[in-house]
Structure formats: structure tokens, C-alpha cells
Amino acid sequence: MAFLxxxxxxxxxxxxxxxxxxxLLSLAAIMSSIISVANLSKTYGSGFKALKNVNLDIKRxxxxxxxxxxxxxxxxxxxxxxxxxxxxxxxxxxGGEDIQTSYRKARSLIGLVxxxxxxxxxxxxxxxxxxxxxxxxxxxxxxxxxKVLKALSLWDKKDNKIITLSGGMKRRVMIAKALSHEPxxxxxxxxxxxxxxxxxxxxxxxxxxxQQSGVTIILTTHYIEEAEEMAxxxxxxxxxxxxxxEDKTTLMQKLGKKRLTLHLQNKVTALPESLSQxxxxxxxxxxxLVYDYDxxxxxxGITSLLGDLRAAGIRFNDLDTTQSSLEDIFVxxxxxx
Amino acid sequence: MNHxxxxxxxxxxxxxxxxxxxxxxxxxxxxxxxYFVVFGAAIGSRISEVEGVSYGTFIVPGLIMLSVLxxxxxxxxxxIYFPKFTGTIYEILSAxxxxxxxxxxxxxxxxxxxxILGLIILATAGLFVPLHIQHPVWxxxxxxxxxxxxxxxxxxxxxxxxxxxxxxxxxxxxxxxxTFLGGSFYSIDMLPPTWRTVALLNPVVYLIxxxxxxxxEIADVSVSVSIGMTLAFLVIxxxxxxxxxxxxxxxxx
Numbered sequence: 001m002a003f004l005x006x007x008x009x010x011x012x013x014x015x016x017x018x019x020x021x022x023x024l025l026s027l028a029a030i031m032s033s034i035i036s037v038a039n040l041s042k043t044y045g046s047g048f049k050a051l052k053n054v055n056l057d058i059k060r061x062x063x064x065x066x067x068x069x070x071x072x073x074x075x076x077x078x079x080x081x082x083x084x085x086x087x088x089x090x091x092x093x094x095g096g097e098d099i100q101t102s103y104r105k106a107r108s109l110i111g112l113v114x115x116x117x118x119x120x121x122x123x124x125x126x127x128x129x130x131x132x133x134x135x136x137x138x139x140x141x142x143x144x145x146x147k148v149l150k151a152l153s154l155w156d157k158k159d160n161k162i163i164t165l166s167g168g169m170k171r172r173v174m175i176a177k178a179l180s181h182e183p184x185x186x187x188x189x190x191x192x193x194x195x196x197x198x199x200x201x202x203x204x205x206x207x208x209x210x211q212q213s214g215v216t217i218i219l220t221t222h223y224i225e226e227a228e229e230m231a232x233x234x235x236x237x238x239x240x241x242x243x244x245x246e247d248k249t250t251l252m253q254k255l256g257k258k259r260l261t262l263h264l265q266n267k268v269t270a271l272p273e274s275l276s277q278x279x280x281x282x283x284x285x286x287x288x289l290v291y292d293y294d295x296x297x298x299x300x301g302i303t304s305l306l307g308d309l310r311a312a313g314i315r316f317n318d319l320d321t322t323q324s325s326l327e328d329i330f331v332x333x334x335x336x337x
Numbered sequence: 338m339n340h341x342x343x344x345x346x347x348x349x350x351x352x353x354x355x356x357x358x359x360x361x362x363x364x365x366x367x368x369x370x371x372y373f374v375v376f377g378a379a380i381g382s383r384i385s386e387v388e389g390v391s392y393g394t395f396i397v398p399g400l401i402m403l404s405v406l407x408x409x410x411x412x413x414x415x416x417i418y419f420p421k422f423t424g425t426i427y428e429i430l431s432a433x434x435x436x437x438x439x440x441x442x443x444x445x446x447x448x449x450x451x452x453i454l455g456l457i458i459l460a461t462a463g464l465f466v467p468l469h470i471q472h473p474v475w476x477x478x479x480x481x482x483x484x485x486x487x488x489x490x491x492x493x494x495x496x497x498x499x500x501x502x503x504x505x506x507x508x509x510x511x512x513x514x515x516t517f518l519g520g521s522f523y524s525i526d527m528l529p530p531t532w533r534t535v536a537l538l539n540p541v542v543y544l545i546x547x548x549x550x551x552x553x554e555i556a557d558v559s560v561s562v563s564i565g566m567t568l569a570f571l572v573i574x575x576x577x578x579x580x581x582x583x584x585x586x587x588x589x590x
Contacts, residue, residue, distance in 0.1 A: 082431040086589050104339070104433040112431050118424030122356065127349075135343025136430040177428070 011018060033093075034109075034185060034216050035055040037083065037305045040090030042076055042240075050076040051177030052240040054090070058185075063207065063217045065231035065248075067224070067330055073116060073240040074220040078187050082112045095184065108136055115189040115220075117170045121163040125154055129176045129290060136181035148176050150204065168199045175206070188219040192226060204230055224330055236333050243333055258323055260302060262289040262309075262316040278305050289316070342434040346442025347449075350416050356451050358549030361412075362454060365404045369458045372400050372586035373465040376522060387524055388555045393466040398549040400462070402483065405455045405539065406516055409484050410508050413447035418498050420585075430450045430589065436582035440492065448481070449489035455480050456518030468552075475560075480566050483544050489574035496587050520549075525557045540570055 035058035042051040043066070051073045058064050068074050079085035081092050083103060091173060092099045094203045120128050129145055140266035152172040157165060162173060169190070170317055178186060188207070192200040200223075221227055227234055228248070235245040267286035278301060281290040289309075293300045309316070377393035384392040420426040429439060462468060470476050498504040511522045519541030525533050536542055537558070547563025550556035556563070581588070 082427075084427055084430045084589065086585055104435075107433040110431065113426070114424075114427050116424055118427055127352070131345050132428060134348075135428060135434065137339045137341045137433055139341065163568060175557050228519045237378055250483065 020262070032060055034060040034095055036093040036162060037077070038078070038079065038091045038093075040092060042073075042080060042085065043088045050240050051080075051087075054242050056235060056242055056245065058216060058218060059230050059233070061211065061214055061216055062232040063211055063219065064233050064235065065227035066218060066220045066235045066237060067227055068220070068237035072237045074237055075189055076240075077237070078112070078189055078218070078220065083107055103250070107180070109184045111181065111183030111186045113171075113174045113178045113186070113188045114190055115193065116298045117167065117174065119162045119170055119173060122161055124159050124161055125149065125165070125173055125176070126158040128173065128255070129180050132177040133180040134209075138181045144182070145180060148179050148194055151209070152176050168196070170191050171203075175203075179210075183215065185218070187305050188217065190220055192221070192223060200226070211329075236330060238333070252323070257292050257294055258300075260291040260293065260305075260319060260321050262291070263287065263318040264289060265315045265317055268314060274308055274312055278308075289314075339432075339434045339438050342432060343438050343442045343445070346429075346439065347446045350412075350443060350446030351449065353416075354412075354446075358456070361408075361450060362457065365408060365454055366461055369400050369404055370461055370465075372396070373462065377465055387527075388553075390553050390555065391466065394468065395524075395549075395553075396522050397462045397466065397468060398546050398552050399519075401455050401458050401480075402519075402545045402548055403521050404458055405451045405480065405484055405510060405517050406487050406544070407508060408436070408454050409447055409451040409487035410491035410494060410512055412450050413444055413488040414495035414498065414504055414508070416443045416447055417495035418491055418504055421495075426588070436578075439582075440489070440578055444485065444488040445493055447491060448484040451484040451488065452480055455484070470552050471554050472551040476548065478545070479551055479563075479567075480546045482564075482571070483548070486571040486574060488566060489571065489578060493574060493577050493581065496581050499587065515539050519528055520557055521543045524555075540566055543567060 035056070037054055037056040040054040040056075041049070043049050052234060054077060055074075056077075066074050066077070076085060080087045081094065081099065083099060083106075092106075095109045097106040097109075099106045123131070125147070126145065129148065130140070133141070133145065148153065149158055152175060154169065154172055154176060157169060164168060165173065175188075175191070191207075192203055204226070207219070211217055218222075219226070219230065231248050233245065234248050234251055236243040264287055264318055268282060268289070269286055271280055271282065278291055282288070283290055291302075293302065373393065373396075376396055381392035381396070386392065388393045420429060458466070494504065494507050498506075518536065519539050520536070525536045525542060525546075528536060543558055543563040543566035546557040547560055547567065550560050550563070580586070
């Protein structure tokens with residue numbers, strides 16, 4: 001299915017870049033936040049607090065993944081930034097513009113791909129994408145629409161009614177609509193939900209192409225591997241609060257645990273008291289011994305463990321180590337927050 | 338002002354009309370023609386002139402208003418309700434467009450369709466009865482004012498409705514009866530005095546009366562009162578829409 005996205009490499013050539021600026025200013029712009037959320041809260045009419053004093057900065061040009069379980073407040077946060085929901089308290093700046101007092105400038109920078117497949121069933125692909133461009137106040141530009149549709153492998157479907165398209169194609173139509181007005185920021189709310197693995201990878205290519213063209217991307221996802229694969233930074237939201245925002249690699253180094261697995265020469269039914277401090281786990285009916293350790297700890301305890309094992313007369317044939325995934329980290333964070 | 342956005346919404350809505358030509362244009366024209374056959378020819382032939390105008394000719398303004406009112410409400414309410422129903426409203430709400438511009442796009446398209454329809458029905462009526470319009474400019478002014486006002490009313494219904502039943506409820510249970518009782522097919526002077534007083538509480542009476550005056554210079558109430566009442570309803574609709582967008586009623590959480 002990857003061929004569907006063969007045009008994505010061209011994305012960098014058509015996205016609108018900010019006008020050339022002196023180097024210092026450009027560097028400053030790169031370092032600055034393109035979205036700044038301050039003390040944002042949202043309480044629904046029912047009294048449910050969907051967001052509680054959220055503070056968040058999105059850096060220009062990054063891919064930011066917002067993770068959180070169902071009902072954590074991801075979509076509410078996106079909806080407020082994009083103008084679909086009203087905040088109860090707090091302030092949001094997009095490109096330095098207040099989303100309420102300067103909503104035209106703020107919104108014109110944003111493209112939104114919502115979670116649900118909201119489309120005009122009886123419109124053609126070309127008409128609906130062109131409509132989106134007009135809605136954002138941009139003059140007609142058939143060349144741009146053509147490039148977007150080709151990049152998303154929708155060109156041969158441009159005259160088809162949306163109702164006739166598959167789910168994956170409809171998802172790409174939604175992305176095309178969001179890109180029709182050449183946004184600087186793209187929100188992807190669960191972009192690959194219900195999309196098969198190959199198509200998902202194709203979409204990742206598209207997203208990378210957009211980032212290369214200077215577009216800032218904020219994506220929410222349930223697929224941890226998607227965040228692991230795509231994101232520069234990761235934010236975790238739970239029960240309406242930002243639990244953590246961290247550079248992905250730093251996060252995985254900081255919170256990642258490693259696991260040492262020892263394959264024993266002879267099965268062991270019980271471990272001697274001298275090994276109790278290591279909190280070892282016997283698996284495979286006593287054939288494997290598992291030891292979890294913190295990579296950031298002062299001492300991993302591996303050397304002393306191996307010494308104590310020898311002293312206890314427990315020998316092994318082989319060993320391997322594995323790093324905990326982002327999913328493990330995420331589950332830990334949500335459980336403890 | 339985001340002219341391109343207004344244009345995009347307007348053309349999108351107008352495109353829906355051409356896509357559903359049978360439902361949008363042909364159907365109201367056919368039903369109005371049937372009214373002419375039944376009321377104008379069959380029953381009308383047994384009714385003497387009304388204030389110096391043959392009955393078939395007399396009912397023309399009322400029939401046009403009947404269609405303009407109902408179609409303005411139907412077009413505008415469906416126009417804004419459907420994006421809410423399908424979820425595509427997210428795009429309108431997240432676009433750099435003001436509430437005024439949103440209303441201008443949707444109501445402008447709904448009113449345009451109604452005006453076109455009104456003029457088509459007028460032309461159709463010309464095939465059945467002789468027509469002479471005394472004040473064509475005022476006729477057009479009443480037509481436009483009514484189409485805009487009731488498109489605004491339809492827009493409010495479309496925002497308020499949270500299901501197809503509610504979308505149909507006000508037009509079916511309120512507007513159609515008011516239109517039939519508003520003097521479409523008769524002069525309210527033909528009613529007994531008590532019912533005449535009751536009829537004056539019906540805002541549609543003023544619309545039809547003013548519109549009929551522009552055709553034949555005959556009216557149930559004075560023209561200035563007709564204009565005043567229509568403008569008053571227009572202002573009420575505008576205030577309600579302003580409140581809807583200010584509070585985000587049924588649009589934003």
C-alpha cells in the first residue's frame with residue numbers, strides 16, 4: 001500500500017514556508033512556541049471537568065504526540081485550540097495570536113483532521129477540498145489542490161463522490177481538506193484509527209513529509225508505537241491534567257527500564273533467600289529468571305546478581321536484555337497519576 | 338471580512354439546490370400549480386371577485402408567499418442542520434470566519450433559492466391567470482425581505498433542532514397553519530369580526546397583505562404596518578441568532 005503515498009516525498013515543495021528572515025530571527029522563530037496554552041480549564045455544563053489548569057507549549061516544526069486514555073481530555077484540548085469548543089478559563093496563543101480575540105489569524109494557521117470521518121457524502125473529492133480552501137479565505141489554486149490530492153494518492157478519485165470511497169480514502173480526504181489552505185500547524189486527532197498497518201505507515205510518511213516542509217504537527221493517538229515512531233516530544237494527559245511533557249528519547253531513557261533474562265542450565269523450583277533483594281521472577285516453569293533494573297539507577301545490580309547466582313550454584317546458558325517500550329512507560333504513568 | 342468563505346458556503350449551498358433540483362424547485366412549482374387548478378379553476382370559478390380582482394388572480398400573492406415562507410425555512414434549517422448532523426460543522430467552527438459571515442453564507446443561499454422559487458411560481462401563475470403588478474419594486478422588496486427573514490428563522494430552527502423530527506415540527510405544526518390562516522386564499526375582511534381580530538395576531542397576515550398590495554393595491558392592513566411587522570420579525574430573528582453565536586447554543590460545548 002506504500003505506493004499510495006509515493007507522492008508524499010514532494011510535500012516539502014508545496015507547503016507554504018514563512019517568508020525568508022535574517023538568520024538570528026529564524027533561529028529565534030524555530031526555538032519559539034507556535035502554540036502556547038496557559039492555565040486552560042474546561043468544565044462542561046454537567047459539571048464534568050474535562051481540562052484542569054493545562055499548561056503546554058508546542059515548539060515550531062516539531063511533531064508532538066499527545067497520549068492519554070479515553071476521556072483524558074485530548075480531543076477537548078484540540079477542540080478548544082481550534083475554536084470548536086469554548087474554554088472555561090485560561091488562554092491559548094497560536095502563532096502569537098489569541099484564539100479568542102484574534103481568532104481569524106490564529107485559525108488560519110491551523111488545519112484540523114478530526115477523529116471521526118465527518119464528510120459531505122454527496123460531494124466530489126475535488127469540490128469538498130476546494131470548499132475547505134475557500135472557507136479559510138484562500139484564493140482558488142487548482143494547482144495546489146492537485147498537488148495535495150496527488151500527494152495523498154487521491155488524484156484519480158477527484159471526481160468521485162465521497163460516499164463511494166473506502167474508509168482509508170475518506171481519512172485521506174479529511175487530511176487533504178485540512179491541508180487545502182496551506183496551514184502551518186496540523187492537528188491529527190487519532191489519524192490512523194481503524195486504518196490497516198500498511199496504510200498507517202503510508203500516513204506516517206505523509207506526516208514526515210509535512211514536517212520537513214516546516215509544518216508543526218500535533219497528533220493524538222492510541223497507538224503507542226505511532227508516537228514512538230513519529231514524535232519528537234510526547235505529552236501525556238490523564239483526567240484532564242498534563243502528567244508529563246518530555247522529549248521522546250529523554251523520556252525513554254529517563255523512565256525506561258531494562259529487563260535481563262537468564263536462561264538457566266537447570267530448572268529451579270525456588271530461589272534461595274540470598275537472592276530475595278533482587279525481586280527476581282521465575283518463568284517458564286523455573287527455566288528462566290527475569291530481573292528488571294533501572295538504567296538510570298546508580299547501580300544496576302547486575303554484577304552483584306551474577307556473583308550471588310554463582311554463589312547460590314545457579315548457572316545459566318544464555319542471557320538477553322530488552323528495553324521497556326513507550327507503552328510500558330505510558331501505562332505506568334497513567335496508573336500512578 | 339472573509340469574502341471567500343461567504344462565497345464558499347453560498348456556492349456550496351446553491352450547489353445542493355442544483356443537485357436536488359426535483360425536490361428544491363420542481364416539487365414546489367408542481368404543488369403550486371395544483372393549488373391553481375383546485376382553488377383557482379375548480380373552486381374559484383364559483384367564487385365571485387374579491388375586492389375587484391378575480392379569485393384566481395387574488396390568490397397568486399398568497400400562494401407565492403406560502404412557498405417562499407416554507408421553502409425559506411426548509412432551506413435554511415436543513416442547510417445548517419445537516420452539517421451538525423454529519424459532523425462537518427467542525428470545519429465551519431474552526432475556520433477563520435465570523436458568525437455574521439456564517440449566517441450571510443447560509444441565509445443568503447436559502448433566501449436566494451426562495452426568491453428564485455417565488456419568481457418561478459409567479460411566472461407559472463402567469464400561465465393560469467392574467468397578472469398585473471402595480472408596484473414591482475415593492476413586490477420585489479417584500480419578496481426579498483420575507484425570504485431573508487424566514488431564512489433567518491429557518492436558521493434558528495436548524496440550530497435548535499437536535500433531530501429530524503424537531504426540524505420538521507415548527508414548519509409543519511406552526512408555519513403551515515399560520516400561512517393557511519394568514520389570508521393566502523382569502524381576505525381577512527371575509528372573516529367574522531371576532532376571527533378577524535384573532536387573525537391580526539398572526540404575523541403572516543401582514544406579510545401576505547403587504548405583498549398583495551404590491552400586486553393589486555388591496556390590503557387587509559396598511560402597508561406601513563406590514564413593513565413594520567416584517568422588519569420587527571427580522572430584528573427578533575437577528576437578536577436570537579446573535580444570542581446563539583454569543584453563547585454557542587447547540588453549536589459549541
